[in-house]
Amino acid sequence: xxxxxxxxxxxxxxxxxxxxxxxxxxxxxxxxxxxxxxxxxxxxxxxxxxxxxxxxxxxxxxxxxxxxxxxxxxxxxxxxxxxxxxxxxxxxxxxxxxxxxxxxxxxxxxxxxxxxxxxxxxxxxxxxxxxxxxxxxxxxxxxxxxxxxxxxxxxxxxxxxxxxxxxxxxxxxxxxxxxxxxxxxxxxxxxxxxxxxxxxxxxxxxxxxxxxxxxxxxxxxxxxxxxxxxxxxxxxxxxxxxxxxxxxxxxxxxxxxxxxxxxxxxxxxxxxxxxxxxxxxxxxxxxxxxxxxxxxxxxxxxxxxxxxxxxxxxxxxxxxxxxxxxxxxxxxxxxxxxxxxxxxxxxxxxxxxxxxxxxxxxxxxxxxxxxxxxxxxxxxxxxxxxxxxxxxxxxxxxxxxxxxxxxxxxxxxxxxxx
Amino acid sequence: xxxxxxxxxxxxxxxxxxxxxxxxxxxxxxxxxxxxxxxxxxxxxxxxxxxxxxxxxxxxxxxxxxxxxxxxxxxxxxxxxxxxxxxxxxxxxxxxxxxxxxxxxxxxxxxxxxxxxxxxxxxxxxxxxxxxxxxxxxxxxxxxxxxxxxxxxxxxxxxxxxxxxxxxxxxxxxxxxxxxxxxxxxxxxxxxxxxxxxxxxxxxxxxxxxxxxxxxxxxxxxxx
Numbered sequence: 001x002x003x004x005x006x007x008x009x010x011x012x013x014x015x016x017x018x019x020x021x022x023x024x025x026x027x028x029x030x031x032x033x034x035x036x037x038x039x040x041x042x043x044x045x046x047x048x049x050x051x052x053x054x055x056x057x058x059x060x061x062x063x064x065x066x067x068x069x070x071x072x073x074x075x076x077x078x079x080x081x082x083x084x085x086x087x088x089x090x091x092x093x094x095x096x097x098x099x100x101x102x103x104x105x106x107x108x109x110x111x112x113x114x115x116x117x118x119x120x121x122x123x124x125x126x127x128x129x130x131x132x133x134x135x136x137x138x139x140x141x142x143x144x145x146x147x148x149x150x151x152x153x154x155x156x157x158x159x160x161x162x163x164x165x166x167x168x169x170x171x172x173x174x175x176x177x178x179x180x181x182x183x184x185x186x187x188x189x190x191x192x193x194x195x196x197x198x199x200x201x202x203x204x205x206x207x208x209x210x211x212x213x214x215x216x217x218x219x220x221x222x223x224x225x226x227x228x229x230x231x232x233x234x235x236x237x238x239x240x241x242x243x244x245x246x247x248x249x250x251x252x253x254x255x256x257x258x259x260x261x262x263x264x265x266x267x268x269x270x271x272x273x274x275x276x277x278x279x280x281x282x283x284x285x286x287x288x289x290x291x292x293x294x295x296x297x298x299x300x301x302x303x304x305x306x307x308x309x310x311x312x313x314x315x316x317x318x319x320x321x322x323x324x325x326x327x328x329x330x331x332x333x334x335x336x337x338x339x340x341x342x343x344x345x346x347x348x349x350x351x352x353x354x355x356x357x358x359x360x361x362x363x364x365x366x367x368x369x370x371x372x373x374x375x376x377x378x379x380x381x382x383x384x385x386x387x388x389x390x391x392x393x394x395x396x397x398x399x400x401x402x403x404x405x406x407x408x409x410x411x412x413x414x415x416x417x418x
Numbered sequence: 419x420x421x422x423x424x425x426x427x428x429x430x431x432x433x434x435x436x437x438x439x440x441x442x443x444x445x446x447x448x449x450x451x452x453x454x455x456x457x458x459x460x461x462x463x464x465x466x467x468x469x470x471x472x473x474x475x476x477x478x479x480x481x482x483x484x485x486x487x488x489x490x491x492x493x494x495x496x497x498x499x500x501x502x503x504x505x506x507x508x509x510x511x512x513x514x515x516x517x518x519x520x521x522x523x524x525x526x527x528x529x530x531x532x533x534x535x536x537x538x539x540x541x542x543x544x545x546x547x548x549x550x551x552x553x554x555x556x557x558x559x560x561x562x563x564x565x566x567x568x569x570x571x572x573x574x575x576x577x578x579x580x581x582x583x584x585x586x587x588x589x590x591x592x593x594x595x596x597x598x599x600x601x602x603x604x605x606x607x608x609x610x611x612x613x614x615x616x617x618x619x620x621x622x623x624x625x626x627x628x629x630x631x632x633x634x635x636x637x638x639x640x641x642x
Contacts, residue, residue, distance in 0.1 A: 063631075064629070064630045064631065066633065067633075068627060068629065068633055068634065069627070069633070070627055071627065071634075071635050071636040071637075072625070072636065074504065075494075075503055075504035075505045076543075078543075079543070104540070105540065105543065105546060118454060118458070118459070118462045120454065120459050120462065120463065123445070124445040124446075125445040125446040125453065126453060126454050126459060127451045127452070127453065127454070128451060128452045128453070128454040128458065129450070129451040129452075130451075133450050133451040133452075136450045137448065137450065158617070158618035158620075158623075159618040159619055159620040159623070160618075160620050160623050160625060160626075161620055161623075161625065161626045162620035162621045162623070162626045163620075163626055163629050165629060166626060166627070166629075167620075186443055186445075187445060187446065187447070187448050187450075187451075188445055188446075189444070189445025189446070198465055200464075200465065204540065204543075204546035204547075205539070205540045205546070206464070206539035206540055206546070206547075207540075208465060208539070256462075257462055259463070259465060261467075263467070264592070265465055265466075265467055265468070266467075266468045266528065266529060266532060267465075267532065267535065267536075268532060268535070268536040268540070271527060271528050271529070271532060271590065272521070272523075272526060272527050272532075272536070275590065277515055277516075277519050277521075278591075279516065280516065281515040281516035281589065282589055282590065282591050283515075283526070283589055283590045283591065284590075284591050284594070284595070285590050285591065285592045286592045286593070286594055287594050287596065288594065289594070289596070291596060291597060301620075301621075301629070302629045302630075327603070329603065329605065333611065334609070334611070334614045335608055335609050335614075336606075336607065336608055336609050336610075336611045336614070337605065337606045337607070337608065338604070338605050338606070338608065339605075340605075367614070371603075373603050378597050379599070379601035379602065379603050380601075381599040381601060385599050385601070386598075386599070389598045389599070390598075393519070397596075405616065405619070413619055413620060413621040414619075414620035414621070415616045415618065415619045415620070416616070416617050416618045417614055417615065417616060417617060418614075418615050418616075418617035
């Protein structure tokens with residue numbers, strides 16, 4: 001009986017389809033009519049069915065919210081980076097399709113059936129794991145940010161790119177699921193002189209980074225899950241290393257090998273690249289931790305104030321590789337005075353934290369900034385302070401305060417103050 | 419069983435469980451995965467250390483390297499390591515690290531064996547791991563010779579590469595000195611409002627790719 005009436009209802013729905021299409025056409029002719037329940041075409045038509053989009057995709061009205069890149073930054077799209085559209089990220093989780101890319105030899109497609117993880121070197125019992133093997137070990141899920149140390153590189157010499165995405169989009173944050181590296185290292189058994197770990201990728205770059213054993217045993221994850229699905233190919237499918245709070249290139253993608261040794265390997269990625277030349281000509285290496293940083297994501301050059309003077313909510317993100325964010329302060333006058341913003345829960349370890357603060361905009365030009373303070377008491381510096389130490393043209397480690405200039409028409413520009 | 423006997427029994431059981439846990443920490447006790455053979459380990463083990471350990475047998479000369487480099491590397495890196503388009507320069511730059519910061523193998527890289535390691539694992543860009551050990555040795559010899567670090571008759575092998583002292587060998591600090599700033603959380607009158615000037619404005623730079631519409635590859639743009 002219940003089944004029969006359900007069938008009836010479905011039949012009714014199908015019969016009514018024609019009438020609804022007519023109603024929608026009527027609504028469409030009233031394009032100039034004010035929005036509301038009488039004129040909305042979506043309320044006068046039948047939507048798409050469950051057979052329409054088996055995976056799913058954003059609204060067609062969100063086409064601007066995509067990863068973008070700066071064509072003049074690198075020699076080849078396969079050795080380049082794209083940027084997260086932070087201006088379109090509402091909460092602390094970066095959608096997998098938004099998550100910035102950084103390739104050294106392009107995005108490769110690894111067949112999980114042929115993937116293996118070799119764990120070798122100064123261990124009692126070397127191990128060769130399939131993906132199914134790896135997934136049999138006890139697992140964890142943790143939410144951590146991942147930032148490229150070159151995030152903000154273009155802004156060292158001057159305010160150059162008029163965009164939140166291009167100035168700050170080499171960061172993203174995800175929930176990672178995998179096996180703690182310490183679990184695997186216990187299974188292979190570290191020899192007493194095993195003090196360093198080498199992580200090696202399986203793509204054409206075979207990128208390698210050394211990790212001190214203390215960090216390897218602390219909170220690193222050999223991850224296969226990202227935000228509710230398998231790790232994306234862009235992020236190293238099927239498995240990448242997560243080294244919470246440390247620079248992104250430590251988190252080796254398409255992970256294929258872990259070797260234990262007595263000393264660092266001083267690989268290409270920790271000598272020839274990912275080191276920073278200081279004004280005295282010496283290069284800083286092993287600058288692993290991402291220092292505290294924050295940025296206002298609304299308003300920003302991509303998201304101006306469109307409604308004229310009045311009330312707005314200022315929103316942004318803060319993060320630190322040294323633990324948790326303790327506070328974020330916002331200035332509306334170029335850093336003369338600051339007010340405490342509210343931190344949105346959850347405030348997690350080595351994770352993006354969202355902050356908000358209400359603002360009554362009087363319609364006059366303003367210089368807005370955010371400044372992060374982490375649980376160690378470290379305060380995010382100004383660009384002038386950072387430049388005084390690092391020089392005028394470094395590449396990496398720019399964690400300085402961002403200034404957005406709000407103009408009287410509500411548009412927003414990236415500026416630097418002196 | 420009396421209640422105290424129950425308590426003792428539970429303590430003994432927990433003791434046994436602790437014993438089990440301790441046993442679980444023994445290597446291999448989880449029992450998942452295969453033990454690789456020594457041949458498998460050798461095949462996977464491509465990482466070379468700065469002291470040259472794990473460099474494979476084989477050798478290559480500067481002149482052999484010039485030929486192979488011409489075919490495999492010159493299109494991107496230039497015949498003499500001068501670089502093509504925006505691809506990395508491999509030679510020159512000695513003495514520029516304080517100012518122009520031209521980072522090449524000769525001016526910047528601290529260890530010759532890592533040159534072998536990197537070519538072997540990542541080059542050529544379009545066909546990584548397609549070179550033989552002898553070819554990698556030869557290319558390494560040629561690049562070092564381009565930088566005047568080794569003579570024309572240099573033969574690269576496990577022993578000679580390890581013995582090369584690179585010019586910037588001592589140019590690195592591997593102890594992170596950060597944090598480099600130690601600000602306090604100032605809340606008011608933190609700067610002189612009258613002295614604030616805008617020193618740069620990205621809206622005037624004209625080098626930002628579009629932030630709406632399809633991805634902007636800046637083709638035909640005058641920006642660099």
